[in-house]
Amino acid sequence: MSLHSKKEQIQTLREQGFVVVPGLVSPERCGELKQIAERQLQEAAAPIEFEADLRYPGAPESKHAPGGHTVRRLLDAYGRHPHFAQWATAPEIRGWMELYFGEEPRLSRAHHNCMMTKHPAYGSLTGWHRDVRYWSFERDDLVSVWLAVGSETVDNGALWLVPKSHNAPFTSERFDEAKFFRSDLEENQALIRTAVSPELKAGDVVFFHCNTLHSAGKNLSDQVKFSLVFTYHGASNVPLPGSRSAAKPEIAF
Numbered sequence: 001m002s003l004h005s006k007k008e009q010i011q012t013l014r015e016q017g018f019v020v021v022p023g024l025v026s027p028e029r030c031g032e033l034k035q036i037a038e039r040q041l042q043e044a045a046a047p048i049e050f051e052a053d054l055r056y057p058g059a060p061e062s063k064h065a066p067g068g069h070t071v072r073r074l075l076d077a078y079g080r081h082p083h084f085a086q087w088a089t090a091p092e093i094r095g096w097m098e099l100y101f102g103e104e105p106r107l108s109r110a111h112h113n114c115m116m117t118k119h120p121a122y123g124s125l126t127g128w129h130r131d132v133r134y135w136s137f138e139r140d141d142l143v144s145v146w147l148a149v150g151s152e153t154v155d156n157g158a159l160w161l162v163p164k165s166h167n168a169p170f171t172s173e174r175f176d177e178a179k180f181f182r183s184d185l186e187e188n189q190a191l192i193r194t195a196v197s198p199e200l201k202a203g204d205v206v207f208f209h210c211n212t213l214h215s216a217g218k219n220l221s222d223q224v225k226f227s228l229v230f231t232y233h234g235a236s237n238v239p240l241p242g243s244r245s246a247a248k249p250e251i252a253f
Contacts, residue, residue: 001092010100017166017212024092025147025203034149036081037115037226040074047075051122070122074115077228078107078251088230089253093145100143101234109248111135111231112144118157118225125218128181128192132210136243142210142233148200149226157219159206160195166211181213
């Protein structure tokens with residue numbers, strides 16, 4: 001990836017709140033990552049998060065209900081397998097983040113840092129939200145990197161993002177108690193109608209800002225969808241002491 005193309009991508013991220021970078025990872029490497037994820041999913045290798053833990057719309061009522069052991073996330077991807085860690089700290093990611101933040105980047109192990117799995121039937125939909133709702137840093141300036149390990153479309157629960165929403169000054173009334181963006185409000189509906197869902201091929205990457213409104217639908221296909229997701233911030237933007245964001249040591253790379 002040339003310096004010029006990185007600068008263009010970063011400009012798009014700053015303006016739109018997200019940017020899609022096609023083909024950043026080879027199909028062969030994605031195949032390896034998927035094989036690892038499928039094996040770990042089959043083993044239910046800890047740490048994991050279940051759909052029933054979150055109780056989002058469409059999720060099983062409890063772990064004892066049908067589909068109760070449907071996995072939503074294979075947690076701590078960085079620590080799960082060297083291949084996941086290699087991607088998280090790859091030179092192309094470091095260079096991109098250094099340009100964006102203007103300083104050394106840090107990988108958060110407290111947020112995202114997971115292989116997201118979206119299952120047919122019991123995979124829930126995710127309401128509109130900003131990731132920063134539960135994050136505690138000195139500045140709301142973090143970037144997440146979403147790698148499509150396989151194809152992602154509206155039919156299998158791909159991301160929806162609202163362009164330019166990262167700069168919108170929303171009042172707290174626009175969100176519900178769980179800090180989801182209220183889709184019952186007319187002023188919110190107008191914004192949601194501007195959302196786009198980029199179709200991703202294996203190896204495509206979405207960089208998106210922590211304040212960008214996004215959601216994801218249900219997986220209507222017959223295959224599990226895998227997405228490897230990590231979050232980064234600049235070295236000077238430290239997590240607040242005692243917060244969940246400071247719960248795990250960060251990675252300098």
